Amino acid sequence: MAGKHRKEKIVHAPTKRQLSRWEKQKKQSRIIIICVAAIVVVAVGLIIGGYYWEQVMPNQAPVLKVNDVSFDYDYYTKVLDIITKSATIEQLSYYPDIAAQAVEQSELVRQKASDFGLSATDEEVKKELETDNLPQNSVGLDFARTRVLTQKYAAQVCMPKQPKSVQHMEVEAMFLESKAMVNDRKQKLALGENFTKMAGQFSMEPYSKAASGYLGWIPKGYEDYALGDLKGAAFKDVIFTLQPNTLSDAIYDSSIQKPYGFWVLQLLEKDDAKGYHGRGILLPTQEQAEDIRAQLISGGNWDDLAKQYSQTAGKDSGADLGWLQPGSDNSMLVRLLAEQQPNQISNVIRDETVKTSGGYWLVEVMNVQDRPMTTQIYQTLTQECLESWIQGLVKDAKFENLLDQKQKDLAVQKISKTRSK
Numbered sequence: 001m002a003g004k005h006r007k008e009k010i011v012h013a014p015t016k017r018q019l020s021r022w023e024k025q026k027k028q029s030r031i032i033i034i035c036v037a038a039i040v041v042v043a044v045g046l047i048i049g050g051y052y053w054e055q056v057m058p059n060q061a062p063v064l065k066v067n068d069v070s071f072d073y074d075y076y077t078k079v080l081d082i083i084t085k086s087a088t089i090e091q092l093s094y095y096p097d098i099a100a101q102a103v104e105q106s107e108l109v110r111q112k113a114s115d116f117g118l119s120a121t122d123e124e125v126k127k128e129l130e131t132d133n134l135p136q137n138s139v140g141l142d143f144a145r146t147r148v149l150t151q152k153y154a155a156q157v158c159m160p161k162q163p164k165s166v167q168h169m170e171v172e173a174m175f176l177e178s179k180a181m182v183n184d185r186k187q188k189l190a191l192g193e194n195f196t197k198m199a200g201q202f203s204m205e206p207y208s209k210a211a212s213g214y215l216g217w218i219p220k221g222y223e224d225y226a227l228g229d230l231k232g233a234a235f236k237d238v239i240f241t242l243q244p245n246t247l248s249d250a251i252y253d254s255s256i257q258k259p260y261g262f263w264v265l266q267l268l269e270k271d272d273a274k275g276y277h278g279r280g281i282l283l284p285t286q287e288q289a290e291d292i293r294a295q296l297i298s299g300g301n302w303d304d305l306a307k308q309y310s311q312t313a314g315k316d317s318g319a320d321l322g323w324l325q326p327g328s329d330n331s332m333l334v335r336l337l338a339e340q341q342p343n344q345i346s347n348v349i350r351d352e353t354v355k356t357s358g359g360y361w362l363v364e365v366m367n368v369q370d371r372p373m374t375t376q377i378y379q380t381l382t383q384e385c386l387e388s389w390i391q392g393l394v395k396d397a398k399f400e401n402l403l404d405q406k407q408k409d410l411a412v413q414k415i416s417k418t419r420s421k
Contacts, residue, residue, distance in 0.1 A: 063407065064100060065400035066107040076403070077411045078139040079103050081418075089416050096408035100401055106146040108393040113149040116157070120148035150386060158385035162378060167220040169239050170367040172213040174198065175205035175256055175359050178287040182250035182362045189247065195364055204258050204359060205230075217371060225377045235361040242365040250360040261311065261356035262289035263333075263349045264296065267340040275325035276337040279318055281310040282351075284358035289348040296345050311356050 062070040080099035084092055113119065125144045132147065134140035172195055176182050185202070189195060199213025207229040208215070218226045223236040234253035242248060265280040279302070283289040292305055306312075306319035314320055324334045332353045340346050373381070 063402045064103050065398075065402075066104050067111060067398050069107055069111070071103055071107075073407060073411075075139055076100065076103060077414060078135070078137065079106075079143075080411050081415050082134065082139065082143060084415065089419060092412045092416060093409075096403070096411060099411075100403060104397075104399055105390050105394065106142060108397055109146045109149050109390065110142065112393050113153075116153060118149050118152050118156070120145050120152070124148045153389060154382050154386055157389070158382045161385065162373065162381050165370050165372045166222065167240070168217040168369055168371040169220070169242075169365050170369075171215045171218050171239050171363060171365055172196065172199065173208055173215055173235060173361055173363040174203035174213050175208055175253070175361055176202065176250075177204065177258070177359050178285045179250040179360055180287055182360050185362055186247055189364075205256050217369075217374075219371070219373060219377065222373070222377060222381075225380055226374070233361070235363045239363055239365055242363070244365050244368050246365060248361070248363040251363065252358070252360055254358045256359055257355050257357045258284060258359060259355055260350060260352040261354045262286050263336065263346070263351055264289055264293045265333075265336055265340055265346040265349065266302070266344070267337050267342050269342065270337075271323075274323045276334055277321070277323045278333075278337045278340070279306070279320045280312065280333070281306050281315075281319050282312045282354060282356060283309060284311065284356035286348055286350070293345060293348055 060072050060074065063073050063076055064071040076099060079102055080092075080095060083099055083102055084095050087095065125141060125148055128134075128144040128148050129136070129140055132144065134144050174185070174195075176185065181202075185198060189198070196212045196214060199208060199211075203209040203213060215230070216226065218236075218239060220240050223239075224231040227233060227236065232255060234255070235248065235251045238248055238251055262283045262285065263280050264283070265278055267276060267278045269277045271277075281289075281292055281302075283292060288309070292300075292309055295305060296302060303318040306315050310319045312319045312321075321330075321333060321337075324330045324337065326334050326338075332351060336346075336349055336351075
């Protein structure tokens with residue numbers, strides 16, 4: 001059987017018109033590709049440019065200047081991160097100005113250290129970097145160098161200034177309401193009662209009461225450093241005039257606050273609608289209140305006595321209490337006035353809803369010795385020396401701070417976001 005012949009497809013050569021049309025289509029395709037590529041390049045450029053202008057440029061903008069040295073926003077943010085390592089996210093907003101100050105003071109120390117013969121080797125800086133777990137960047141290196149330099153200033157300048165040992169007194173004290181109470185406690189102590197037990201029971205000042213009167217060893221000339229919450233207490237200059245195993249006389253101290261006071265009242269008028277109008281002199285001790293009451297009964301001038309002795313806010317205007325109504329915040333005073341006869345001077349009335357200041361210390365010196373400073377006081381004195389040095393550097397320096405609130409807030413947000421991950 002004869003095979004079938006396959007019909008060959010005849011391909012005709014393109015006409016000139018077709019060639020012209022195809023060439024035109026190629027050109028159009030190339031133009032489209034070029035345009036698309038250009039659009040992509042522009043878009044990428046915008047993205048990169050936007051990132052650069054929004055992220056890179058702000059970080060590189062100078063925000064702080066110390067003498068002739070500038071610091072950019074990125075440096076500032078890293079400092080904020082370092083000094084807030086132990087802070088909670090909620091506490092970060094308190095630190096932006098502290099971070100700026102840290103940049104300034106740290107740079108001053110590095111700039112001026114050589115004027116005091118101080119230097120830090122690369123090995124010392126590296127060791128400090130590792131010891132304090134500081135970041136391995138320029139900011140971490142700067143902080144490490146600053147710390148080495150301040151440690152050397154402390155060792156070479158501050159510490160040699162501190163006394164090796166000073167006279168110490170071993171002291172116990174209690175705070176009492178009046179001279180009469182001080183004299184009563186002294187009599188009982190003379191009969192063998194225990195000072196510690198008595199102070200724990202009767203002292204009206206929280207610190208001495210909690211310590212049962214024992215204040216420990218107090219260094220002469222550095223009393224405030226050892227007294228803690230009792231810094232500035234009136235007895236501090238008296239204790240070094242006493243001999244061991246002796247009691248002081250009553251030492252008045254107007255700075256100590258008590259949770260009660262004593263009124264001398266006078267009802268001026270009363271009205272069913274307005275309530276009670278009165279005046280009152282508030283005093284810290286019953287002893288003083290009785291004395292003021294006696295002066296008033298004997299014809300003493302109320303306004304003068306109120307102005308001189310009362311612990312009320314209106315003492316300069318005769319301690320006038322104004323009109324007080326039942327059910328108000330001054331319900332205690334309303335009740336007291338309601339019990340008074342018009343224009344009569346009241347008896348002395350104790351009020352535990354008010355606070356007054358003033359009372360008397362009774363102090364006993366137990367022992368006296370020359371002793372070295374405690375580590376805590378020694379460290380405090382050294383820190384004060386360092387702070388004084390840095391404040392001297394700050395006084396002679398030139399600063400420029402360009403940080404605005406938006407930048408500070410942004411730095412806090414950036415660190416918060418990083419730590420929240």
